[in-house]
Amino acid sequence: MRYSKLFGKTLRTAPKEAEAISHKLLAKGGFIDQLAAGIYTFLPLGWRVHQKIENIIRSEMDALGGQEFSMPVLAPKTLWQETGRWETIDPPLFVTRDRHEKEYALGPTHEEVITDLARRSVKSYKDLPFSAYQIQDKFRNELRSTGGLLRTREFFMKDLYSFHADEADFKEFFKKAIAAYTKIFNRVGLKTLVSQASGGSIGGDITYEFQIPAPVGEDQVFFCESCGYAINRQFAEEKKVKNTCPECKKKLAQTNAIEAGQVFSLGTKYSGSMGANFVDRDGKEKPIIMGCYGIGVGRLMAAIVEVFHDKLGIIWPENVAPFGIHLVSIGNSSKVTKKADEIYEKLTKKGEEVLYDDRDESPGVKLADADLIGVPERWVVSETTLKKDSVEIKKRSEKTAKLAKISSL
Numbered sequence: 001m002r003y004s005k006l007f008g009k010t011l012r013t014a015p016k017e018a019e020a021i022s023h024k025l026l027a028k029g030g031f032i033d034q035l036a037a038g039i040y041t042f043l044p045l046g047w048r049v050h051q052k053i054e055n056i057i058r059s060e061m062d063a064l065g066g067q068e069f070s071m072p073v074l075a076p077k078t079l080w081q082e083t084g085r086w087e088t089i090d091p092p093l094f095v096t097r098d099r100h101e102k103e104y105a106l107g108p109t110h111e112e113v114i115t116d117l118a119r120r121s122v123k124s125y126k127d128l129p130f131s132a133y134q135i136q137d138k139f140r141n142e143l144r145s146t147g148g149l150l151r152t153r154e155f156f157m158k159d160l161y162s163f164h165a166d167e168a169d170f171k172e173f174f175k176k177a178i179a180a181y182t183k184i185f186n187r188v189g190l191k192t193l194v195s196q197a198s199g200g201s202i203g204g205d206i207t208y209e210f211q212i213p214a215p216v217g218e219d220q221v222f223f224c225e226s227c228g229y230a231i232n233r234q235f236a237e238e239k240k241v242k243n244t245c246p247e248c249k250k251k252l253a254q255t256n257a258i259e260a261g262q263v264f265s266l267g268t269k270y271s272g273s274m275g276a277n278f279v280d281r282d283g284k285e286k287p288i289i290m291g292c293y294g295i296g297v298g299r300l301m302a303a304i305v306e307v308f309h310d311k312l313g314i315i316w317p318e319n320v321a322p323f324g325i326h327l328v329s330i331g332n333s334s335k336v337t338k339k340a341d342e343i344y345e346k347l348t349k350k351g352e353e354v355l356y357d358d359r360d361e362s363p364g365v366k367l368a369d370a371d372l373i374g375v376p377e378r379w380v381v382s383e384t385t386l387k388k389d390s391v392e393i394k395k396r397s398e399k400t401a402k403l404a405k406i407s408s409l
């Protein structure tokens with residue numbers, strides 16, 4: 001991609017309402033654009049990152065045995081009334097009406113929709129277990145939406161739902177889902193605390209949050225550096241866990257953290273209230289055992305930036321970077337332009353993802369933009385490098401650059 005043609009350029013200053021580092025850097029870098037409070041457009045650079053994260057999540061969900069669905073955003077009020085959540089869900093639903101005055105919720109989560117589908121499809125234990133997921137647009141009617149992509153009113157979420165005949169089968173899947181989540185976070189470069197938490201308005205008695213330690217995080221987590229035990233502060237108060245690890249009796253540490261994912265053991269909460277039953281081996285009708293598992297894709301993207309940045313800009317981990325190489329031509333001599341064009345064509349043909357800054361801008365502007373955008377490798381072509389038939393290669397995460405012969409590339 002030629003940067004001169006790319007829609008969405010870097011900004012000199014961050015939007016004045018931006019407080020979180022990720023909000024500032026993603027806006028300044030030309031990744032996102034705010035339409036209204038908590039509502040964002042992903043510009044081409046930002047959407048590339050979003051899609052890379054989606055694909056990592058998708059591959060781990062497929063490996064777990066999940067089948068990809070796409071459920072509607074609009075869900076009828078009657079469905080939400082069956083579980084009682086039309087009135088009680090927190091934050092309250094975004095509600096809309098059709099021209100017949102029928103009300104619908106813009107889905108913040110899809111337990112009702114998938115449970116309705118299950119009760120019409122699952123007849124016997126032979127239809128179980130199965131798991132379904134989607135990566136789809138969600139809505140949250142937040143009172144305040146600040147923090148950029150950390151707390152939005154519209155966002156893409158990966159939500160997975162699993163259906164089981166018995167508790168033992170559920171527990172086995174639940175363990176595998178937690179392992180898949182840990183793998184997803186590792187693949188995007190993050191370490192998470194798997195922290196015990198309360199089910200909130202989704203429900204369940206065993207729920208875990210995947211917490212990414214970061215100063216900007218709205219959650220507080222107690223964790224044990226010795227055995228890995230972690231618990232959300234609110235839940236710790238409920239459970240009367242204080243300074244000592246209940247597992248190994250060592251002292252607990254505390255951190256602010258961003259909740260990037262959560263898994264819930266739902267039991268029969270939804271299947272019971274909605275009548276999603278199956279006939280078991282013994283011929284008895286029983287409610288299906290369920291679990292649900294969510295990851296906010298945009299929030300994860302913001303969390304990555306919160307962890308991987310310096311004062312100059314973002315430092316994308318390779319697996320989620322919008323491009324692999326940021327090629328910069330310095331000076332506008334025809335020799336430099338010709339050589340840079342040639343390298344760009346060659347790399348692109350080889351299948352490398354290259355962002356090529358071919359603008360007629362000063363070296364200072366171009367190099368500052370490269371640091372801000374944060375592509376893992378920067379390749380500079382200038383009169384000086386060409387004297388040695390070389391390009392100057394610098395990793396965004398390192399301080400020093402090295403020259404590499406063009407013929408060897």
Ligand SMILES: [Zn+2]
Nearest residue numbers: 224227245248
């Ligand atoms: Zn411990």
